[in-house]
Amino acid sequence: MSGLFALLVALVAVASVVLLAQGSIAIPIGEVLRALTGQGTESDLSRTIVLDARLPKVVTGLLAGAALAVGGAQMQTLFRNPLADPFVLGVSSGAVLGAAVVILGTSGVGWLAGLGVVSQLGVTGAAVAGAAGVLLIALGIARRVGDPVVVLVVGVMLGYLAGALVDMLVYYTDPDRLQALAGFTRGSVRNVTWDELGVIAASCGVVLVLSVFLAQPLNALLLGERYAGSLGVNVRRVHFLCLASVAVLSGITTAYCGAIGFVGLAAPHLARGLLRTSDHRLVLPASALIGSIIVLVAEYVAGGNGLTATSLPLNSVTAFVGAPVILWVLLSGRAKRSAR
Template sequence: MERLRHAAGWAPRGGKGTRCTVSDSGTRVEERSGHESPAPPGGAGPRGGAGWVAGLFLLLVLLLLGIVVLLISQGTIPIPVPEVIRVLTGRGAESEVSRTIVLDARLPKVVAGLLAGAALAVGGAQMQTLFRNPLADPFVLGVSSGAVLGAAVVILGTGGAGWLAGLDVLSQLGVTGAAVAGAAAVLVVALGVARRVGDPVVVLVVGVMLGYLAGAAVDMLVYYTDPDRLQALTTFTRGSVRNVTWDELRVVAAACGAVLVLSLFLAQPLNALLLGERYAGSLGIDVRRVHFLSLTAVAVLAGVTTAYCGAIGFVGLAAPHLARGLLRTADHRLVLPASALIGAVIVLVAEYIAGGNGLAGTAMPLNSVTAFVGAPVILWVLLSGRARREGR
């Protein structure tokens, strides 16, 4: 426990040593005198202190609850907000139709979007720390590309005129099962390399190459297939939570829950990794184990969410940066829960805009909406980083 306190920025009281500061602009190690009081976790601490942090988390929770109720109430058949609240709190509904719409039609997609957004954001924060790359996200290992490839094989190759129409096994496997199988194949290769090599840079390069290979295979399938079959594949790749059922939600919840629970135990080791792998190792942290656990959980998450919800882009990339910017700290004990809340809000708001409001006859893909959040954040990260370098 004492070692983890050092990793989070604490030093022994009344003794000489070093102080490790963690902030949104980076990390540094400073010599400290023997009579200096210990620095708070995360270096200088978040902007505004504990009051700002509590207020921010309260605001995010209220915002999340508000968008959940709003998204459930809106649709092709609007349901009054008080009626939604009565159904969700178990006080009964005025009509059985409202109860069925809320619980069976709309609540599964809202829960799926909430869990997927939270877990993708937390996974993105972990990947950015592990790879020391501000542009890393849960899909960096190429697992989502493997899921798309598996889905493409079934969507484009089976059916009446498909070139795999005779393979009943693939037809019975279905799009979701094939996507999970494709993601698992890429996952086995990526984690095999991670376990054997242990170098996150090599793992990153291997993941990118696997993603390119899977993408090239999908392009070849598209080139030789019937154009009329491409619409289903296009819809799958652009992301959607509106078709998730309660049975499918169990799988999504298991994958997302694993990442969220694991993040509770990885916050302190990730803080130490901000200062470098050698420093974290000197504190007694098993760096390779942290890498393997994080990569396994996030890769499974990327595969499952892509299989059931499509490739929801930009959330895992943008949410951690927004969390660090609002908190003014890189302390994972604050960044990870804030990222989860922000990621959930982004996905649910995107789903509301994309078609959950019931104002349009057709629904846009989630990626078309999340890109409006993610792309400006990426530009902000790049430009602010360049401005800091030029200011030195």
């Protein structure tokens, strides 16, 4: 078990260094390591590229991938649904709607055109508010209905409704402003600066830190809410902490990086498959490492390798990982039911 975690940590380190070294200007790995450790580099340009242009992208990928994977594992446990992810209740669509209202409804162009950090926080706040609004509606319906399947369907419908409202805003807005909104439908970690990274790190950090304290309660929830309650677990509090933190995470990552799909769905299943256990004390940290690896490798394939002049949306690459995992989950579940 420790060997597996050591391998995952090594893969994260290798992927990070390679992504720092590769790009439109290739930098030797030795130069990258000297820049990271504060030693003198042969060129000031190399140091600037590594520390100012590429390091924020890599740190964002590490944090976002880890937090989305942990959030996905939590949502799968809460809803007892293997296909749940951080955006399962339409939170991502709500975040896009909130951001679209600010970007398309103001006189200036949004953060993709280079707004300062204050305006950036305004768009982010709107994205979080949109995500929280959708989540609160879904939870209100969930409290009345109580059926997890119905709650998931409601989340999908809320996502479609938010998407329809965004389409209406796009239809009635100035076409020159649409470029600012386009980034929210594509995943990317390339445009994140050090100032913006502080906000992303705070939201991702909340999810990652909470996961340490929620691992044991989530293990109890695997056996049912009634059993968890009999063990002294405050089920309502666990639900609220998980859902609220994941909602904020989804809103902020969508605002800054787009809705990075499939990571929160695929990474927990890969972690459980490798570890052959559902113990959250092991699954959550393994999911975090795998999520980071997926995002970093996907970013390298999408355009971080410097081999192409254009960059693919990050979602287009992560789908190649997530879609096979979904099929594997569905088919393995069907095989297990057939064997009984």
